[in-house]
């Protein structure tokens with residue numbers, strides 16, 4: 001994880017480089033000094049970070065209101081759960097399989113609805129997420145185990161060489177995946193693809209009129225976002241060793257949505273902040289559990305009032321842009 | 333009044349069908365009961381500046397929206413380079429070589445000026461998800477090319493100093509130029525501008541005219557909606573006049589300038605009703 005992150009930071013200006021390096025060290029050292037309980041919290045922070053990154057593609061980069069994202073997460077988790085318990089396929093093999101399954105599902109379900117605008121798309125995605133959950137409860141073909149879910153999922157292993165079964169190993173598994181995803185997504189942000197996504201978010205008509213195939217790029221965002229959520233589902237299922245529909249409720253989708261709102265649309269550091277808020281906040285305030293929702297609501301309202309763009313909105317123009325070569329000959 | 337075409341009369345005599353870059357054939361578009369464009373035939377000649385003029389609500393913007401694929405025509409056809417493009421999606425039409433700007437500026441407001449123009453290069457690039465994620469050498473080369481084109485376009489319109497500034501932060505006149513630069517970054521054969529001088533002051537308008545004349549040199553054709561008659565007469569080689577969805581006249585600027593039908597459409601019938609060739613508005617569609 002460390003190597004990859006420092007390599008990435010080669011493109012990032014000095015002060016940021018140090019900050020990124022510091023954070024990576026912190027994440028790498030943390031599980032060795034903290035107890036298992038906190039390492040597990042760190043793991044779920046990682047899961048939410050990955051889910052946040054996946055929703056950020058759809059909601060943050062393209063501005064598509066997706067309030068059914070837990071549905072893709074569920075498809076990934078259940079793909080892993082079912083294929084592992086029924087056919088004994090190893091978890092790590094199922095990692096890409098779950099991603100593909102969620103992507104395929106997103107492609108099929110989103111193709112007919114992708115032209116819907118803002119609120120309409122939002123409502124349809126809520127419906128989609130709920131249909132997935134209800135389908136899982138209804139136990140189709142006796143595969144999903146109904147409300148109880150699927151039990152007895154294996155730990156990830158590499159042919160007996162390496163078995164990931166301790167908290168610390170899961171922690172590193174998820175954060176390595178998160179780190180790799182961040183590197184890939186940063187690359188995308190600075191590419192033609194990321195720009196096209198942002199253009200669509202800014203002005204769909206202008207994007208289309210400037211040669212961007214809006215429909216395809218929206219679908220691409222859903223497919224990639226769902227794929228990453230599928231990966232999160234895979235790791236989540238093997239960590240808990242069981243999956244059940246109650247992990248993939250509308251509320252879960254709302255939490256993911258608020259990760260992006262808290263952090264800042266389309267901002268990758270923002271996703272980490274948002275995920276931290278969502279996963280650590282309840283732990284910190286556990287003694288006041290009964291006020292959790294109240295505080296959560298108040299925080300969201302305050303955010304909307306004082307920092308509508310999120311805590312760490314994406315800075316444009318500086319990062320990743322090549323410095324002026326030579327002396328810029330100004331306008332004529 | 334300065335007429336551009338006086339100097340080019342000999343060239344104009346040579347105009348023939350081969351020289352037509354864009355042509356609409358009986359183009360019709362209606363919204364509910366309102367026929368915004370009715371059986372319109374117009375042509376745009378290669379290498380020229382053509383103007384589309386007409387009173388407010390004449391259907392000019394609707395013509396542009398149909399030509400650029402934002403609306404699907406209800407009847408008739410649009411031919412670009414002899415090929416029918418009606419019913420194609422806007423992004424496909426852009427790759428064919430028609431770029432446009434909007435009457436109400438539509439920029440990607442939170443993106444930088446440079447990024448706005450880079451977006452124009454989108455359709456001339458092909459890097460996919462994986463080559464972008466892994467930053468293959470081909471993708472890097474392409475990205476460099478995109479940036480080079482964008483930077484040169486940004487310099488061309490004199491906005492280099494704002495390259496890292498979000499588009500929403502620059503002055504209105506600059507936003508107009510930025511939008512034109514973005515359209516030029518798609519490497520079009522035909523540049524379609526919807527009222528580019530609206531909201532500009534006299535100096536900015538002069539600069540715009542000079543700019544448009546200068547870009548015309550690079551194998552480009554310009555089709556422009558313009559309300560300012562002074563600008564129209566100064567820059568156009570060919571003028572098409574619309575009223576209530578129909579073409580009421582076409583010709584060189586001086587022909588249009590002296591056409592009583594046009595004068596009437598613009599100024600109202602009363603003042604000219606006693607003159608010969610009186611015009612009673614277009615026939616109902």
Ligand SMILES: Nc1ncnc2c1ncn2[C@@H]1O[C@H](COP(=O)(O)OP(=O)(O)O)[C@@H](O)[C@H]1O
Pocket residue numbers: 363366368386387388389390391392393394395
């Ligand atoms: N999307 C639309 N829906 C309904 N009516 C429209 C639409 N766009 C334009 N119109 C109508 O079509 C007519 C022509 O409009 P437009 O092409 O914008 O005129 P112009 O650009 O010449 O001022 C107007 O009466 C306008 O109200």
Ligand SMILES: [Mg+2]
Pocket residue numbers: 392393394435
């Ligand atoms: Mg108009």
